Each structure stands twice: as C-alpha cells, then as structure tokens.
Amino acid sequence: MTTINRVLIFDSNKAELIVDYNKDSVDVDVHKIIHKIPPNNSKLSYLYGDYLVNYESVDGIIYLVITHKDFDRQKSFGFISKLQHLDDLSDDSVASLLNTPTHQLHSNINQVKQVMIDNVDQIISRGDRIDNLVDRTNDMSSQAFAFRKRSTMLRRQMWYKNKRIQLLTGFVGVVSGFFTSESTLIKHQADALFIHVHVLWAFIDTLLALLVFILAPNCTIPSFNLNIISTYKLAKLTGSCLLRGSQLRMNFITSPSQTTPKRLNPLRLHTSLPTLSPTEQGKRIAAYAAVDANVSLDSRVIGIGSGSTVPYVIERIVQQGEANVQRVFIPTGFQSKQLIVQNDLVLGDVDQYPAIDVTLDGADEVDGNLNALKGGGACHLREKVLAEAANIFVIVADERKNSKLLGTTWTQGVPIEVAPFAYAKVLQNVQKLGAMRPTLRMGVRKAGPVVTDNANFVIDAPFSESYYRDPKELLMRIKMLTGVVEVGLFCGMAKAAYFGYSNGSVLIRSADGTVCEQASTRETTHNVYPRALEKDRHESRNGLQNVTKKQGAGPHAWGTYDEEINHYELGVKDTLVGLRMRNPHAAENSDTRHQRRTSNVSVEDRDNARKERLSLGNDITDLSAIARSSAAGSVNANANGDALVDAHVE
Ligand SMILES: O=C(CO)[C@H](O)[C@H](O)COP(=O)(O)O
Known part of the structure; x- marks a missing residue:
C-alpha cells in the first residue's frame, strides 16, 4: 500500500472544510476525527480500521492525510509539510501535488528500493544454498566424467569378453561339427541342420572377431553373435550329441550303411561301469537285459514302472534310438512321468492305451513263483493297472529282491492303498486279518x-x-x-523277473518256471569297437604286433585272435539265452533239469556255424541269423568247462 488515499484540509477557525481530495476512496468519518483534534498546534496519527489518519494542526489549519495502515507515516507527514507550502488550497492543487513527477519518481524509487531490499534479503537467506548448488554442480560434473571413463572401460571389457565367448563358441562349434558330422549321432534331421548352420555361423563369427581383435581392438562392430538362446541350444545339442555319440560307440554296433531303427548290440551288456556301486550295476544290467529281451522294435505302447531301477530301463530304451519315435510311454506315477518327459519320449496314459505291449517295473521283493511285493514307492495302484494292461509284464530288480518267500527281506509289510477317510477302519480290519502292528505310512519331511x-x-x-x-x-x-x-501283492502277473548281480550276471526267472543265468559278457574291444579291432589287426601303426596283450591298467583286454573268438562266442551264447527267454521253445532240444547242457553238434557243424557268424560281421541286425549260426557254437563252447549257462526248472 504505497499511496495516499485521501487528503483533507480543514480551517478550524472558520469550521470550514477547504479541501477534501479523493473523498470517495476511503470511508472514514473525518468530522468525528476533526472534532477530537485539540485546538493547539499538534501532529498525530490515528489508526482507524485499516487506515491511518495522519494530521498536523498548524495555526488552526488542520492537514489530514489518510493512507493504508501499512503506509510509511514519515511520508505522510512529508506530504503534509508540502501541503503547507501550497499557495492555492484546493482539490486540484492537491491533486497536482500528488501527481508531480518528483512525487511519482520518489514513489517508484521507493518501490524499487523495497523490491531490492526484499531481494537482497532473500539472496542472503539463500546464500548457503547457492554455494551448495555450485559445489554440487562441480561434483556432478566430475562424477559424470568419471562415469564416462568407467563406462568406456566397461564397454571395452564387455567387448573383449564377448569376443572371447565368440572364440570359444567358434571352437565348440568346430569341435561339435567334427563330432556330429555323422548324422547317425543326431536324433533329428532338424537338429543336424541347426548344428551345421550354427557351426558355420560360429566359424564366420570367430573369424570376424579375430579380425576385429587384431585390427581395431577399440572399436565395436555390428555383431553376428549367436544370441543366448541359440548358443544355449547349440551347446545343449552339441553336448547331447557328444554324449549320445559316446554312448552309441559304447552300445551300438555302428555302421555307416546302417539305417534306422538301430539295433542294440545284444552281445554287449554294461558290466563294468566304474561310477556305479555294485548294487546299481546290478540294477542296470538287469534293466538292460530285460529291455533287450522284451522291448522289441515292434513294441509301440510301453508301460514304465517306478523305483530306482526304472531309470536304467529308460536309459536302455532311449538307446534304441529312432524306434522310440513311433512309441508311446505310459507312466505309473510322478517319477516315471518325469523320466519319460525328460527323455523326450512320447507320454500317454492308460486310459488312452488300455492295451500295453510291455510294462517293465521294479519290485520290493519277488518270490520263487514270481509273486511280488510292490508299493515301496506308493505307486502300486497304477503299477498294477499297467501290469494287468500289459501283454508282457516284466520285473527288473537287483539281487537283493530275489527271494524264496515274500516278507523275508521286505519286512515293512504289504503296502495297501486306502481311501483316506477309511484308513482307521482298514487299520483295525487288517489287524483282525492277522497283520502285526500295521501302520499308516507317514511322509518324510512332511507333517x-x-x-x-x-x-x-x-x-x-x-x-x-x-x-x-x-x-x-x-x-x-x-x-x-x-x-x-x-x-501291493502282484500274484501271477509277471512273465519274468530279471535280477542283476554285482558280479555282472543277470538271473532270469520266468513264469514257466525256468531260471536262466545270463553271465557277464566280457568287455572286449571287439564288442565295443568292432571295426577298430579289424582295422588294428591289419594296420600296425608302430610296427609291433597288435595282438600283443595289453599289460597293466586299462579299460580293455586285447587278446589273441583266438581269445577274441572265444569271447565273441560267449557273447553269442548270451544272445541265445535272451532268445530262449523270448521263445522258450526255440532252444528246447535239451530238456535240462539241473543239468549242464550237452552238445550233439559235430565239430564240423560248429566250425561252419562259426564261419557263418563271423561272416555276419558286426552289423548284427538279424538276431535269428545269429541264432541259426550260433546254435552249434553256443553249446560246448566253453572249452574251459565254466558253467556259463545253466537252465533248469526248479
Ligand atoms: O513298487 C514300487 C513303487 O511302488 C517300486 O517298483 C519298488 O518299490 C521298487 O523300487 P526300487 O527299485 O527303488 O527298490
């Protein structure tokens, strides 16, 4: 409020109002105030509401200046003194005095002065903060500089790292290309194409990376990098192909001319896998023997049981390669479902496939009549459905499960699946039936x-x-x-039970009462690398005789040619056992009851058979051909008199 609102000049001698300038702007009862002013000379300010009434009485003339209450009183009295010097006391002269440029200028200067004072106050109060701001700005600019430096370094590091990965990928790609160049090692043609495209890609990328690395280490180029998914897929495929490649070398008779489906080498059982405990080895060889004898290439719907032996069943089935493309696998529970899915096999259910070709399952104990106790893994309801649905139900187990009488080794009792709400009643009733302290099975790490x-x-x-x-x-x-x-009592359901022993042999009990022992097949180079053997026999790289026995530690036992033939024959004998298991009447020219079989085949027949068999080479896909050729060789083959095969009815 910087203006004078109203100006009055009153002559108290005459009781006359001489000037009342701008009378309407302020509603103040001036007469009331004038009457209160004493007659002598005086000077005072009254507060009247929001207004300040400043007056000076000089010789009976009263000068009144009304302003807003915040207006500077000094200014009001300064203006009053100017009024006293006016020659003409009238509204117009007061108005012109108020509007003189000097007065305006003063007023403007005062305003500017006030604004400046306010600003200076504000600046002083913000002084600290401005200093801080300046400091912080300096900090930020130095930080930005450091950040730029660091990010450049990081970008360089990442670039080098990226190039290193590319080099590695390229190397892996080249190695994988080497190992997977034979499409027999790759499951699907699409995989083969994927690998080969990526190998090429990785190779080009590697060259590019090398060039950039050498020529312009500080610059980045538009990258042809394999993205992370491709790299992962490539690594996975490469890994599985390498793995499969080594498995194939171990387990298949490979031949460039051999087309799918692949035939497992019936002569070869894994008997010396160093990473497995004897019990696990037993499970594995039992599983392998059971699969080899019961899962033919025609088996399309396969039931997969539960337990710790079943993974080996799947392992062997997977080794049958592309035969599995046509198959569907029915699980007996969560575990087997996982196994099926994880091995990329086709999953089905028994409600879709109520007729199963063959079901292979573990057991907790099996008696002499192939009655089995099952349900240790609480899967026996589904297991029984799949066993019943199967044309062939086969039990696979390690030697500990082979028993004369149930309950001998499996002492925890008959597993009984019950409706939850009925469990207490069943517990009572089963006790009445004769059970000794039946219990509700409790979860492990589950309340x-x-x-x-x-x-x-x-x-x-x-x-x-x-x-x-x-x-x-x-x-x-x-x-x-x-x-x-x-x-969990499976009575009269199994066609055969395969028990794997830690010594590498497999005992096979059949529903018809026969018991066969499939002896450990000796692991010879001939079995594992048949073509390598032939090659080495004829091409001596070091000039020494290749038939020399290997001395000391090592995985294989190179033998003399005759020894190799002997081993080969023993393997063929194992095959025969397998064949007889499939068709008990095939080799039944000998009714053997606890007797060693004897031969009625002449030496000449045997030699002819041996020649025929050897002429088959190692690409054995026709088992009946082997059987035909081996009939002679298999009997009496054991010149040392070892009881390798006994067949008897108990
Ligand atoms: O019946 C089963 C699950 O219900 C299993 O087949 C049985 O318990 C055998 O398991 P493992 O092979 O692990 O001893």
Missing part, C-alpha cells in the same frame, strides 16, 4: 501321511511267514476289506 498320486493313503501291514506262503489268498482277503483301493 502327515504319505499321499499317493491318486490322493489316497498307504498302510503298511506286516504279516507272519505263514501268510506269505499263499500270497494270492492274502491278497484276496486284504482286497475284500472296505476302503482298500489296491494291495
């Missing part, structure tokens, strides 16, 4: 009972020896209990 894949509970009901003498009767009695869903 509460085991819940099966079918959302049921499991009761383990141990019985005394007498009950296991008639497992079928026991099965029927338990099954009759209300609330029981399935019983």
